[in-house]
Structure formats: structure tokens, C-alpha cells
Amino acid sequence: MRAGYGAVVAGLGGALPRLANASPLASDLLASGASPADAEKSPTAERKAGWAIVGLGKYATQQIIPAFADSKRSKLVALVSGSPDKARALADQNGVDPKNVYSYQNFDAIRDNPAVDIVYIILPNSLHAEYTVRGAKAGKHIISEKPMATSVKDCQTMIDACQAANRKLMIGYRAQYEPFNLKAIEMARGKQLGTLKLITADHGRHLDPGDPADQWRMKKDLAGGGSLMDIGIYNLNAARYLTGEEPIELSAMLHSTPGDPRFREVEENASFTLRFPSGVIANCTSSYSYQDVKRYRVFGTDAWLDLDPATEYYEHRMKIGHKDRQEEIKIKEESQFARQMDHFSECVLDNKPVKTPGEEGLRDVRLMMAIYEAARTGKTVKLS
Numbered sequence: 429m430r431a432g433y434g435a436v437v438a439g440l441g442g443a444l445p446r447l448a449n450a451s452p453l454a455s456d457l458l459a460s461g462a463s464p465a466d467a468e469k470s471p472t473a474e475r476k477a478g479w480a481i482v483g484l485g486k487y488a489t490q491q492i493i494p495a496f497a498d499s500k501r502s503k504l505v506a507l508v509s510g511s512p513d514k515a516r517a518l519a520d521q522n523g524v525d526p527k528n529v530y531s532y533q534n535f536d537a538i539r540d541n542p543a544v545d546i547v548y549i550i551l552p553n554s555l556h557a558e559y560t561v562r563g564a565k566a567g568k569h570i571i572s573e574k575p576m577a578t579s580v581k582d583c584q585t586m587i588d589a590c591q592a593a594n595r596k597l598m599i600g601y602r603a604q605y606e607p608f609n610l611k612a613i614e615m616a617r618g619k620q621l622g623t624l625k626l627i628t629a630d631h632g633r634h635l636d637p638g639d640p641a642d643q644w645r646m647k648k649d650l651a652g653g654g655s656l657m658d659i660g661i662y663n664l665n666a667a668r669y670l671t672g673e674e675p676i677e678l679s680a681m682l683h684s685t686p687g688d689p690r691f692r693e694v695e696e697n698a699s700f701t702l703r704f705p706s707g708v709i710a711n712c713t714s715s716y717s718y719q720d721v722k723r724y725r726v727f728g729t730d731a732w733l734d735l736d737p738a739t740e741y742y743e744h745r746m747k748i749g750h751k752d753r754q755e756e757i758k759i760k761e762e763s764q765f766a767r768q769m770d771h772f773s774e775c776v777l778d779n780k781p782v783k784t785p786g787e788e789g790l791r792d793v794r795l796m797m798a799i800y801e802a803a804r805t806g807k808t809v810k811l812s
């Protein structure tokens with residue numbers, strides 16, 4: 429076995445030592461019962477950034493809110509929802525002050541709430557831009573779910589709004605904070621597989637019109653597109669983070685089953701191929717018509733690396749295929765959601781650069797638009 433196999437990956441998104449000269453956030457001290465004057469004075473108080481969640485749907489309630497229990501630098505302090513009853517019940521369950529529950533209409537009043545440092549937008553895709561702009565104008569740092577937005581223009585608007593307000597912007601690319609994916613990046617880029625040649629990546633799920641979370645996914649104005657925008661983005665982001673390169677050309681095909689009402693507005697299946705400057709080719713597929721598939725395989729001249737599932741919430745499995753043997757790599761699972769949140773809290777608390785900023789989200793949206801263009805025209809798209 430090679431050195432480093434099986435090791436627990438050091439926490440990129442985990443807690444880092446506090447900077448000696450960093451001042452505590454007012455929100456943390458105020459929420460802990462200190463007076464505003466104490467908040468100014470007390471540099472030794474434990475510091476956690478205060479988070480507001482916008483949109484209390486499936487991902488927010490099933491993955492993100494429970495992950496605050498595993499986080500070290502992040503604390504849930506506010507909720508924004510169109511359903512007052514749901515919000516009140518969740519606030520009660522999670523120790524959120526009922527005064528810190530907002531509607532979509534009065535969301536802008538969050539500017540007057542010093543307990544909130546960070547706003548996390550977990551709404552349908554086309555709404556990310558509006559709430560990012562409103563949150564930044566309210567003086568809050570923003571994390572938006574993937575895909576960042578449904579157009580390049582909206583992505584740029586989000587970046588500009590955060591820049592103008594001098595606020596940080598992050599995109600929720602949780603896989604880039606997840607230990608198995610970090611190990612895969614280390615091995616792929618560190619030549620532990622030899623010279624990289626090819627990547628295959630597939631993401632599929634069954635789109636269920638009976639599930640409220642899937643109803644907006646069938647509408648182009650809210651989702652922006654179909655399986656590509658929703659889950660094909662994981663292939664695209666993985667091909668980029670595994671190689672550390674940006675593609676120079678791509679080709680693509682789409683297909684939707686004729687007559688299937690789920691696919692009147694958005695595509696069912698997408699297949700696309702990326703070529704990278706080093707010569708690596710990535711062949712990627714996404715579908716809304718098979719059961720859960722979330723995998724990639726990286727082929728190098730010495731070995732292949734298989735992560736299946738690769739972008740699941742839990743229970744990832746990594747295998748390495750050498751010339752004469754295969755081995756499974758065991759890594760300690762950690763909450764990628766908590767690691768992602770703690771990374772952003774650290775960036776805000778200690779004024780550090782964001783690992784997956786708005787520009788990273790913009791790159792993927794720009795590439796997805798090029799994938800749609802390649803599919804529409806049947807031509808390879810050259811990328812600058």
C-alpha cells in the first residue's frame with residue numbers, strides 16, 4: 429500500500445486555530461447575552477458566525493439545518509420562509525429566537541439584525557440571484573446553493589452585488605469539502621495514478637412529479653434546465669477539480685423521452701465531453717430517469733480511481749485499480765455540510781479567501797450554457 433492511503437484527510441473545512449488578532453463578531457457576543465459594549469471588548473469569547481437559512485425545503489431541512497450540530501464555527505440564528513407555521517416550528521426545534529424568523533417579503537429587514545452574519549440561499553435555482561443581491565445589500569455575507577444561477581448574467585450580478593457591498597460570496601459545492609473527494613483530488617493531481625488520461629462521470633436520479641421538491645425542477649424559469657443543471661453539474665465540477673484544469677472545448681447531446689410530461693420544459697438526459705489542455709478527456713452523463721447514480725472514475729497511466737458513490741451525502745466508497753490488484757481506500761466520513769459551513773464561517777470571521785467563490789459558480793454556469801449550445805448546434809464549442 430502506498431504511503432498516505434487510508435489516511436484521514438486533514439480538514440480543509442474544519443476548525444482552524446483562531447487568529448490572535450482577529451476581533452470577535454458582534455453577533456456571537458450579542459447572541460451569547462453580552463451587551464453591545466461587551467461585544468466590543470471581549471476578544472476571548474468563543475466565536476461562531478450567525479447563519480440565516482433562506483428557503484426551508486428538502487435540502488435545507490434534511491441536510492443543512494441538522495449539520496449545525498456538527499459545526500464548530502457556525503450557528504443557526506435566523507430562518508426565512510414563505511410558510512410561517514413551518515418556520516416557527518423549525519425555529520422552536522432548533523433554538524432560533526422567534527424574532528429572527530422572516531418572510532420573503534420582510535427579508536430585507538435582516539439588515540437590522542446583528543446576530544446574522546451569513547445568509548445561506550437554498551431556493552429554486554433562478555431565485556438565487558435575487559436573494560443574493562438583497563442579502564448583500566442588507567450587509568450580509570452570502571452562500572448560494574448550486575447551480576449558482578440560471579444565466580451567466582445573473583451570476584455576474586451576484587458577484588458584482590457582493591463586491592459592491594464588500595461582502596463574501598460562496599457557492600455550496602459541498603463535494604469540495606468532503607474527505608473522499610479531497611483524497612481523490614490529492615491522488616489525481618499528485619500523480620499517484622500516473623499521468624491522467626480520462627475521466628468518466630455519471631449522475632442520475634428519478635425525477636418524481638409527486639415530490640414538491642421536484643415540481644419546480646420541471647419548470648425552466650425556476651430550474652434553468654433539467655438534469656444537467658441539477659446533477660450534471662457535479663460531473664462538470666468534478667472534472668474540473670480532479671484535473672485542476674479548465675476545459676478548452678466541449679461537445680454534447682441531449683435527449684428527452686417524447687410525450688413524457690416531466691420533460692416538456694427541461695431535458696431528461698445530457699451527455700457531454702470535455703477536453704482539457706493536458707489532453708485529459710472527460711465523458712459525462714446526467715439523467716432524470718434512473719435510480720441514484722453519483723459516481724466518477726479517473727483513469728491514469730498507472731492506476732484508476734473509482735469513487736462510487738462520489739457525491740452522496742454519506743457512505744462514499746473509493747477503489748483503486750492497479751495493474752495487478754484492486755484496493756479499497758478507507759477514510760473517516762465527516763459531515764461535508766458542517767465542513768462547508770465552517771469553511772465559510774472561517775472566511776468571514778478571519779477574513780480569509782473563499783475556496784469556492786462566486787467565480788467558481790460562474791465558470792460552471794458558463795460551461796453549462798456552452799453545453800446547451802453544443803447540443804443545440806451539434807457542433808463542438810471552443811472555449812477561451
Ligand code: NAD
Nearest residue numbers: 483484485486487488550551552553573574575640641644
Ligand atoms: P425544495 O423545493 O425542497 O426547497 C425549495 C424551497 O424554496 C421550498 O421551501 C419552497 O417553498 C421555497 N420556494 C420559495 N419560492 C419558491 C417558488 N417560487 N417556487 C418554488 N419554491 C419556492 O428544493 P431543494 O431540493 O431543497 O433545492 C433547493 C436548492 O438547493 C436548489 O438550488 C438545489 O439545486 C439545491 N440543492 C443542493 C443540494 C446539494 O447537495 N448541494 C441538494 C439538494 C438541493
